[in-house]
Amino acid sequence: AQKVTQAQTEISVVEKEDVTLDCVYETRDTTYYLFWYKQPPSGELVFLIRRNSFDEQNEISGRYSWNFQKSTSSFNFTITASQVVDSAVYFCALGGFKTIFGAGTRLFVKA
């Protein structure tokens, strides 16, 4: 069975702190895609990253970075120097036509 687990339900940090959102997945597929999405209070889904299972290089995009570790089936997301505008729910997802979403982690960044 395919599954995505985001164990952290809510995280609260103070602005400028670094924060890591955890994601653990289960799949029997040898080729798969992993995603992170941001859902701000307005409710839409904002695509952040897509990662192919063959590409284990970590990726950095501005204040965002992702750590993909196939050996532990994890795809963690770090925000460096968090800002109030980062406050949102973040979803990790496992690709496929039935994209499997985790339950989400709600991040509060306080000024």
Place this chain on the structure above:
Amino acid sequence: NAGVMQNPRHLVRRRGQEARLRCSPMKGHSHVYWYRQLPEEGLKFMVYLQKENIIDESGMPKERFSAEFPKEGPSILRIQQVVRGDSAAYFCASSPPGGLSYNEQFFGPGTRLTVL
């Protein structure tokens, strides 16, 4: 290039009424997916359609829910005789034609359905 469009963005219905949610995929996209997000939960797959075909509807409730993607026009998710438990955000996604294109799903802004 316009993204995936959904309308209405907000829909209020009374119990027993019908709800019709529309999704216009991105230009050139022939695959459409519907997901439901219940309050405080992640998105759950409902149905995958290509033009005039339902490919997989394993996530659709057995009764009252139906979906179509006609040759012309938007994809429609129809909920008959709505109940309060249908209150949720419904997201549509589309992807281009091609073998593994489902890994390039682009999401619309969602329709928030409230059942009174």
